[in-house]
Amino acid sequence: MPFRKLKRNYYIIVxxxxxxxxxxxxIYTLQSDMLHLDTPVDFNKGWNMETDEDQNTVxxxxxxxxxxxxxxxxxxVYDSFVDAKAGEEDIYHYGQTTRYLKxxxxxxxxxxxxxxxxxxxxxxxxxxxxxxxYTTDFDMRLGSSGAVVLSLLKNEAPDLAVNLIMLVLGxxxxxIFLLQHINKMQNVSSLFLGLLSxxxxxxxxxxxxxxxxxxxYGAGQYFAYYFFLFSLPLLLICYLETITEGLKxxxxxxxxxxxxxxxxxxxxxGIAEFTETLGIFLICSGVEMVLVITRLLMNRKSQSNKRxxxxxxxxxxxxxxxxxxxxxxxxxxVSVTVAKVGISFYLLVSIYDSFTNIITDLAEAKQxxxxxxxxxxxxxxxxxxxxxxxxxxxxxxxxxxxLFSLDINNLKYYNDTFGHACGDTLICEAVRILGQVFxxxxxxGGDEFIAIAINKNEExxxxxxxxxxxxxxxxxxxxPDVLVEIACGYSSTQEGDISYEDILRRADGxxxxxxxxxxxxxxxxxxx
Numbered sequence: 001m002p003f004r005k006l007k008r009n010y011y012i013i014v015x016x017x018x019x020x021x022x023x024x025x026x027i028y029t030l031q032s033d034m035l036h037l038d039t040p041v042d043f044n045k046g047w048n049m050e051t052d053e054d055q056n057t058v059x060x061x062x063x064x065x066x067x068x069x070x071x072x073x074x075x076x077v078y079d080s081f082v083d084a085k086a087g088e089e090d091i092y093h094y095g096q097t098t099r100y101l102k103x104x105x106x107x108x109x110x111x112x113x114x115x116x117x118x119x120x121x122x123x124x125x126x127x128x129x130x131x132x133x134y135t136t137d138f139d140m141r142l143g144s145s146g147a148v149v150l151s152l153l154k155n156e157a158p159d160l161a162v163n164l165i166m167l168v169l170g171x172x173x174x175x176i177f178l179l180q181h182i183n184k185m186q187n188v189s190s191l192f193l194g195l196l197s198x199x200x201x202x203x204x205x206x207x208x209x210x211x212x213x214x215x216x217y218g219a220g221q222y223f224a225y226y227f228f229l230f231s232l233p234l235l236l237i238c239y240l241e242t243i244t245e246g247l248k249x250x251x252x253x254x255x256x257x258x259x260x261x262x263x264x265x266x267x268x269x270g271i272a273e274f275t276e277t278l279g280i281f282l283i284c285s286g287v288e289m290v291l292v293i294t295r296l297l298m299n300r301k302s303q304s305n306k307r308x309x310x311x312x313x314x315x316x317x318x319x320x321x322x323x324x325x326x327x328x329x330x331x332x333x334v335s336v337t338v339a340k341v342g343i344s345f346y347l348l349v350s351i352y353d354s355f356t357n358i359i360t361d362l363a364e365a366k367q368x369x370x371x372x373x374x375x376x377x378x379x380x381x382x383x384x385x386x387x388x389x390x391x392x393x394x395x396x397x398x399x400x401x402x403l404f405s406l407d408i409n410n411l412k413y414y415n416d417t418f419g420h421a422c423g424d425t426l427i428c429e430a431v432r433i434l435g436q437v438f439x440x441x442x443x444x445g446g447d448e449f450i451a452i453a454i455n456k457n458e459e460x461x462x463x464x465x466x467x468x469x470x471x472x473x474x475x476x477x478x479x480p481d482v483l484v485e486i487a488c489g490y491s492s493t494q495e496g497d498i499s500y501e502d503i504l505r506r507a508d509g510x511x512x513x514x515x516x517x518x519x520x521x522x523x524x525x526x527x528x
Contacts, residue, residue: 318342
C-alpha cells in the first residue's frame with residue numbers, strides 16, 4: 001500500500017474514533033434520564049427578568065428549587081450570546097469569549113441545572129447580536145435531558161423520519177463492508193458511503209440538540225459542528241475514488257485537510273470568528289466539490305457502474321431542488337428534508353448494488369473453489385495432484401522443508417491380474433494408510449506419491465517412517481484382498497541445495513532402496 005494512502009486511512013480511522021467518542025459521551029449523558037422520561041413543562045413563571053435594551057441584553061434570575069435539580073432549562077433564541085451561572089459556577093456558555101470563537105448562532109439552548117445547587121440562584125444572560133432581534137418574549141421549558149431531546153425531535157418529525165432512514169441505511173452499508181471483509185472482498189466503497197451517511201445525519205442535527213448535552217460551552221459546540229462538516233468532503237472524496245476507475249483526488253483530500261487546520265488555527269488564535277471561518281470553509285468546500293463533479297462528468301468512462309451513476313444524477317437533482325427552495329425559504333425544514341430524500345434514494349440503490357455484488361462475488365468464489373478443487377485434486381483419491389504440489393511447494397521456505405518419496409508396490413500386478421478396479425482399490429487403501437501419517441500428501445503419478453513435512457527433525461521424520469511401516473504391517477495381518485506395500489524414503493534440506501528438486505532426488509534414492517528391501521520380503525513375490 002502506498003505510504004500516502006496509508007496516511008489517508010489513518011485520518012479516516014481518527015475521524016471514526018472521534019465520532020465513537022462523541023456517541024459515547026452522548027449515551028453517557030443521556031443514560032440516566034432516558035430511563036426516567038417526563039413531560040417537559042412550561043417554565044416561564046417564577047423568573048425575575050432584567051432588561052437592558054441599549055445593550056440588547058436580557059437576564060433571567062430565580063432560586064433553584066428541588067424540581068429543577070438535574071433537569072434541563074431550554075428555550076429558542078435568534079443570534080444571541082448566552083451564558084448561565086448556578087451560584088458562582090459557570091454552567092453554560094455560548095458565544096463571545098476573549099479567545100475562542102466570538103460569533104453567536106440561532107438555536108435551542110439547553111442548560112442543565114447541576115444536581116448539587118439546591119437553594120442557589122440560577123442566572124441566564126442573553127445578549128442579542130443585532131438590535132432588530134431584541135425581544136423579551138421567551139418560551140422557557142423544563143424537563144429531563146432525554147425528554148427534552150424527544151420533545152424537540154417531535155417538532156421535526158418529517159426531517160427526523162428521513163434522518164432515521166439515512167442512519168439505518170448508513171449502518172447497513174457499514175455492516176455490508178464487514179460482510180465483504182469477512183469474505184475477503186476488497187471493496188471499501190460501502191464503508192465510506194455508510195460513514196458519509198451517518199456523519200451527514202449528525203451534522204444536520206448537530207447544532208440543534210445533541211452537542212449541547214455534551215458540550216455546555218460554545219467552543220465545544222462549534223468544534224463539534226466543524227468536525228462533522230469537515231469530515232463530509234473527506235469521506236465523499238474517498239468514496240468517489242472507490243467507485244471510479246483511474247480517478248484520484250489526492251490533492252483535494254490534502255488541500256481540504258490543510259484548510260481545516262488553517263481555519264482551526266485562526267479560530268484558536270482569535271484572529272477570525274466562527275461565522276467568518278465558516279463562510280470561508282463552505283466556499284472552499286463548495287469549490288472542491290465542483291472540481292470533483294466536473295472531473296466526474298469529464299471522465300464518464302471512469303464510472304463503471306451505470307446504475308450508481310444514474311442514482312447519483314437523481315441525488316444531485318434533489319440537492320439542486322433543495323438549493324432553489326432555500327432561495328424562497330431560508331428556514332431549515334422541508335428543503336433539507338427534500339435533499340435527504342434524494343440522498344436516501346442513492347443509499348438504497350447503493351445497498352441493492354452492494355448486495356448484488358456480494359451475491360455475484362460469492363457465486364464466483366464458489367465456482368472458483370470448485371474449479372480449483374477439480375484442477376488441484378486427484379479424482380480417485382481426493383488428495384492433491386502434481387499441480388497442487390507444484391503450487392504449494394513454492395510457498396515453503398527451503399530451510400524448513402522435508403520431502404517423502406512414496407511408491408506403491410505391486411500395482412501393475414493387481415491391474416494385470418485382477419483388473420484396474422482392483423488396482424484402484426489398492427491405491428485407495430494405500431492413501432487411507434498414508435493419510436494417517438502425512439498431512440500434506442500428493443499423488444504425482446499412477447503409484448507415486450510425495451508428502452511434505454515442515455520443520456521436522458531427523459528423529460521426527462524417522463518416527464513417521466516407522467509409523468507408516470507399522471500401519472502397513474497391521475493392515476496386511478488381517479489378510480485383506482489386496483496387500484499394501486509402500487516404499488518410503490525421505491530427505492531434508494542440506495547445504496548446497498538450491499531447490500526442492502535436490503531434496504526430492506535424495507528422497508527418491510532412499511525410496512528405491514526401501515522398494516528393493518520390500519520386494520525381498522513380499523508375500524506375493526512368488527506369484528510374479
